[in-house]
Amino acid sequence: MDPFDYAKAIELIKAPFPSGTVQKRGDNGRAYIPNQVYTDRVEAATGSMWDREIKEVEINIPHGYVKVVARVTIGEHCRDGIGFSEIETDQNGKGKSLANKVDQAFAEAVREALDTWQIGWKDLAPYNQAEKDWGSNPALRHLLNSTPSSGGRDPDNQSRTFVVHCCIFSGCGKQLSRDEWDFLGLIPSLNREKMVYCFQHIPSHIKKKAPAEVIVKYEDRIKSK
Ligand SMILES: [Zn+2]
Incomplete structure (x- = not known):
């Protein structure tokens, strides 16, 4: 299995879209690119x-908004985005179509996270050339020298399986090593799809459920690094 080529993937992500x-x-009247694209x-x-x-959802009916923090992971890299949507209330003060509003805020949060990889920048820059708009900044002039879209598909990439798990401990976000992921699998009745922690951040009441000899082995391994 070839390693995932992050640099190449990002290059394809940043490539211009078809006109x-x-x-x-x-x-x-603002220019945008649809989420599906x-x-x-x-x-x-x-x-x-x-x-x-979704990392976080806040539904604030008194103030009329939904806030979602979303995390996008590409290869070993995780980035977060924040999205908001406005809630309307009915005559009883209940939020209307909340599920929709959460979806909307999630979509925006994902878009914000993807934006940090410069997706669509080359396409949107020409529409943001007003004096104070970001696209007119000389430092971003290179975005206007577009090259044709390659379509971005690499046939060799289709069959790989590669699942990235990032530590959910606040402020960590580190991608788990194979060892760390395996370790979570050794803890009885732990849902490791949800309780994703790097070894350092596993809460101790969870960690101690793993077989003692396994914990010792892992701790030794970490010390020897
Ligand atoms: Zn961690």
Whole structure:
């Protein structure tokens, strides 16, 4: 199995889209690229080796908003984005179509996270050339020298399986090594799809459920690093 080529995947992610991809919002005329286009691009560029998850949802009915923090993982790299949507309330003060609003905020949060990899920047820069807009900044002039889209699909990438797990401990986000992932699997009745911790951050009441000799072995291994 070839290692995942992160640099190549990111290059494909940043590549320009076909002309006509950028659309204008009905309300404010701002240029945007539909979420489905981003999803399709990231799928193709990474050979499906990416993931997105909700880290945090806040539904604040009194203040009328939903906030979602989403994490996008590509290869060994995790990035977070924040999305908001506005809630309308009915005459009883109950939030309307909350599930939709959460979806909307999640989509925005994923877009924000993907944005840090510069997806769509080359396409959106020409629409953001007003004096103070980001696309007119001389430091980003290179975005305007576009090259044709390669479509981003690499046939060799399709069959690899590669699942990345990042530590959920606040502020960590480290990608678990194979060992660390295996260790979580040794803890009885732990749902390791949810309770993802690097070895250092496993809460001790969880860690001590693993067989004692296994813990010793892992601790030795860490010391010897
Ligand atoms: Zn950690």
